[in-house]
Amino acid sequence: MANVTTTPQASDPRLKLQVEQQLGAFHLSVALNLPATGVSGFFGPSGSGKTSLLRLIAGLERPKQGVITLGEQTLLDTRQGIFVPPHRRRIGVVFQEARLFPHYRVRGNLTYGMRKPAAQRFAEIVELLGIEALLERMPGTLSGGEARRVAIGRALLSEPQLLLMDEPLTGLDGARKEELLRYITRLTQQVDIPVIYVSHDAEEITAIADHLVVMKAGQVRASDKLGALLQRFDLTHELGGFDAASLLQGEVVAHETAYGLTHLALDDNYQLVLPGTSAPIGSHLRVRILARDIALALTPPANTSYRNQLSATITDFITLPEAPYTVELRLSIGRFFLRARLTRKSWDEMGLAKGMQVTALIRSVSFTAC
Amino acid sequence: MSLSPAEWEVIRLSLLIGLAAIAWILPPGIAVAWWLARFEFRGKAVVDGLIHLPLVLPPVVVGYLLLVTLGRQGVIGQWLYSTLGVSLPFTWQGAAVASGVMAFPLLVRALRLSLEAVDPKLEAAASTLGASRWRVFTTITLPLAVPGLLTGTVLAFARALSEFGATITFASNIPGETRTLPLALYTLIQSPGQESAAARLCLIAIAIALVSLIASEWLARRTRQRLQERDG
Numbered sequence: 001m002a003n004v005t006t007t008p009q010a011s012d013p014r015l016k017l018q019v020e021q022q023l024g025a026f027h028l029s030v031a032l033n034l035p036a037t038g039v040s041g042f043f044g045p046s047g048s049g050k051t052s053l054l055r056l057i058a059g060l061e062r063p064k065q066g067v068i069t070l071g072e073q074t075l076l077d078t079r080q081g082i083f084v085p086p087h088r089r090r091i092g093v094v095f096q097e098a099r100l101f102p103h104y105r106v107r108g109n110l111t112y113g114m115r116k117p118a119a120q121r122f123a124e125i126v127e128l129l130g131i132e133a134l135l136e137r138m139p140g141t142l143s144g145g146e147a148r149r150v151a152i153g154r155a156l157l158s159e160p161q162l163l164l165m166d167e168p169l170t171g172l173d174g175a176r177k178e179e180l181l182r183y184i185t186r187l188t189q190q191v192d193i194p195v196i197y198v199s200h201d202a203e204e205i206t207a208i209a210d211h212l213v214v215m216k217a218g219q220v221r222a223s224d225k226l227g228a229l230l231q232r233f234d235l236t237h238e239l240g241g242f243d244a245a246s247l248l249q250g251e252v253v254a255h256e257t258a259y260g261l262t263h264l265a266l267d268d269n270y271q272l273v274l275p276g277t278s279a280p281i282g283s284h285l286r287v288r289i290l291a292r293d294i295a296l297a298l299t300p301p302a303n304t305s306y307r308n309q310l311s312a313t314i315t316d317f318i319t320l321p322e323a324p325y326t327v328e329l330r331l332s333i334g335r336f337f338l339r340a341r342l343t344r345k346s347w348d349e350m351g352l353a354k355g356m357q358v359t360a361l362i363r364s365v366s367f368t369a370c
Numbered sequence: 371m372s373l374s375p376a377e378w379e380v381i382r383l384s385l386l387i388g389l390a391a392i393a394w395i396l397p398p399g400i401a402v403a404w405w406l407a408r409f410e411f412r413g414k415a416v417v418d419g420l421i422h423l424p425l426v427l428p429p430v431v432v433g434y435l436l437l438v439t440l441g442r443q444g445v446i447g448q449w450l451y452s453t454l455g456v457s458l459p460f461t462w463q464g465a466a467v468a469s470g471v472m473a474f475p476l477l478v479r480a481l482r483l484s485l486e487a488v489d490p491k492l493e494a495a496a497s498t499l500g501a502s503r504w505r506v507f508t509t510i511t512l513p514l515a516v517p518g519l520l521t522g523t524v525l526a527f528a529r530a531l532s533e534f535g536a537t538i539t540f541a542s543n544i545p546g547e548t549r550t551l552p553l554a555l556y557t558l559i560q561s562p563g564q565e566s567a568a569a570r571l572c573l574i575a576i577a578i579a580l581v582s583l584i585a586s587e588w589l590a591r592r593t594r595q596r597l598q599e600r601d602g
Contacts, residue, residue: 060494086497087506099495103513112509114500158499 012342014194015162019056019066019076028052028063028218034211036071039188041209041226042198044238048215050198054164057196061084067234070162078237082312092160092193096167098147100139106150107135113158122157128190129153129183149183163195169204181207198311202240205337206230206247206288212353214238222364231337232317244291244328246339248272252279261307261364270334273307274367293366294340297359300352312338314356319344331360373574381574384531384550387462391470391530392523398475399522404507406478407485424536425475433539436468440540458540465541465548469533473526480525484518485511516593524586551575556598 014036021028028049035042042050055061057068059075062083068076070091076085092113102108110122122352124134129149139147148168157161169177185208188195199205205212205226212229214221221238222229225245229235236244250264250272260276264285272287280284302307312331319327327347331338338360342352352358373381373449392597404420407497424432440458458464476500488511496506512519534552541548558568 026535060411060498073553085496087500089498089503091498093495093498095491095495097491099491099511101496103494113501115500154499 014071015069015196015356017053017057017066017068017148019053019068021056021063021065021066022062023052026052026218030058032220032223032224034213035194037192037194038210039057039195039197040211040213041205042189042196042213042215043202043205043209043217044200044221046200049218050215051166051216053165053215054093054198056162057162058091059084059089060093066326066340072347074183076123083302090159090161091156092163093156094148094152094155094163094165094168096170096255098139098144100142100147100150100154101272102139104139104294105135105262106131106137106139106142109139109150110157113154119158125153125156125191128187130192138365140198141339143176143340144172145180148180149307152184156193162195163193165197166198167193167196169199177204184208187334188344202243202245205289206245209285226336231328231339232332233316233320236320236328237322242292244339244341245288246291246337247286248336248338249284249286252281252283252285252296254281257325260327270310270336272367273364275364283297287367289338289362289367291341294331294338294363295361296340296342296346296350296352297361301361304361305363308360308362310338310360310362312358312360314352314354314358317352317354331358333360373582377570377574379546380549380551380554380571381578383462383546383548387465387537387548387550388467388527388530390463391533392527394466395474395477395526396523399474399481399526400512403478403481403522404486404511406491407482408453413549419460421478422475424472428535429472429535430539432471433468433536436464436471436536436540440464440467442558458545460542462541465537465550466530468540469530469550472533472536473529476529477522477526480522481515481518484521487518488514508524517590518545520586520590520593524582527582530588531578531582532575551578554555 007097015034016029016032019028027048030049030053036049042053044050054064063076063078064079066076067074067078075089098204099182101112104112110126126135128259129152131146131149131153134142134146134150139150143149152168154345165184169180169221172180181204188208197205197208209226211224212226213223214229214235216238222232222235230239250266252262253265253271254263255261256263256275257276262275262277262279264272264274264287274287277285295306300311310333312333315330315332315337317327317329325344327342327344329340329342331340340360354369389580391487399431406414415480437459438444440450442448442459447458451457460465492510492514499515501509531550532552534556535549537550538553543549543553549557551574555568555571555575558564558571
């Protein structure tokens with residue numbers, strides 16, 4: 001249970017903030033410690049204060065009261081009258097609208113924030129984002145997805161010590177969205193800069209975040225490792241409701257090309273079979289499984305189409321007031337946890353209870369590989 | 371038609387005074403326009419009104435006020451003369467000051483509108499990329515406001531060239547020193563039998579106006595292209 005409930009983070013809290021800000025009738029009151037590596041997601045409905053928080057971190061807004069430190073550096077301390085202006089913070093921002101400079105070519109936009117000529121780094125990032133062909137174009141001629149990619153490259157090339165991304169997928173259609181999300185995920189794995197990623201989309205944020213901050217009405221509702229938060233029943237509504245999901249990570253061990261399936265080892269004992277991916281063998285993959293896609297059986301069934309049958313223990317269950325006829329459960333599978341959702345009727349008829357051994361059934365086609 | 375030496379002298383002097391007027395009002399004009407476009411402060415309406423005063427006051431009043439402040443007995447004029455040995459009234463520099471003051475509001479107006487149209491979000495983006503305020507202004511704000519800068523400059527230049535009342539009051543009508551085209555034309559009209567000479571000056575005035583309009587249009591187009599070709 002230790003890694004399911006919220007525990008204080010042991011990792012180095014590199015960005016610490018404690019701010020109070022009044023914006024009209026809206027009050028933002030936040031105290032946070034964020035890890036120095038990986039992607040931290042700021043998640044919440046629009047108007048919950050995610051973007052305001054981002055602006056405070058970037059220095060584009062000055063709070064009434066607060067302290068913000070990044071590593072050893074104090075960026076803001078209202079009591080001591082310290083306020084580092086945005087251009088000295090070295091915090092890159094990718095805005096919702098790409099905000100490219102219309103009078104510079106793509107190349108000029110990319111080099112705008114570069115501290116010194118670095119042809120090597122420039123070439124790497126241009127390649128990583130797939131924008132070689134756009135370098136001589138004017139921003140006005142780019143598509144939405146292209147402009148976002150250029151904006152990401154521009155922010156990265158300014159060598160930030162922290163990268164903020166404010167809903168970078170807004171306004172893109174499905175295919176473009178997925179494409180850009182792939183670029184961003186790849187980039188967060190390859191570029192060693194901590195990222196804060198703001199989104200109101202549960203699926204998007206579970207695909208990218210390692211750490212998650214759930215915001216509600218100007219306050220932090222919860223802040224923890226994403227996997228741990230997804231297991232919390234009390235956050236079901238915030239984190240997707242009907243689409244509540246769990247996250248599993250594993251290593252690609254085999255491809256069944258004839259059937260288009262990929263085998264993912266969670267550890268030495270457990271394997272999942274999922275729709276074929278192009279991920280190379282040995283690479284790590286994150287899969288998202290919706291609670292409503294999991295079925296339970298008391299004994300391992302024979303002759304079934306469920307390709308994944310995992311023996312599991314029911315560790316916890318609850319009936320949420322907003323959904324009185326379903327039961328939310330948490331299953332432990334080895335050292336992993338999975339959320340499942342059953343109808344009350346199934347729960348009663350199967351005589352399920354906390355601590356019982358069951359078999360969790362997951363259809364391969366229900367996985368979303370992130 | 372070939373121009374007489376006297377006519378050339380008038381043209382040279384007009385252009386000199388017009389350009390000098392533009393040269394001195396550009397830096398404060400840009401600063402004031404930016405200030406008004408980007409900041410809210412108490413008394414902004416008063417500042418705005420003061421800047422626009424030359425547009426609505428009789429030019430003679432402006433000339434008289436200049437005489438009172440910058441004349442050798444004036445508050446500033448006295449100091450200028452005693453410390454720098456500079457005396458502005460009755461000189462071409464004085465004419466440039468007078469026509470510049472009259473042209474100032476036109477420059478500020480056009481430029482301010484253009485600066486206000488520059489998206490502050492782009493400036494914020496530039497600052498997160500490490501650009502100081504000055505760099506943001508010179509690489510983002512001002513380049514994006516160039517159309518307004520050009521319009522304002524052309525309007526101000528035309529105003530400076532045609533300035534009459536403030537110039538004659540402050541700098542007088544001295545041939546070869548402060549007698550610009552409008553003043554020369556006025557002098558000719560005052561003396562009998564000079565109708566054809568006056569007509570010639572009229573044509574010259576029209577020609578100068580046309581040439582500067584065409585030149586500014588060409589400049590605007592060229593600048594737009596240059597801006598788009600810049601790689602930073």
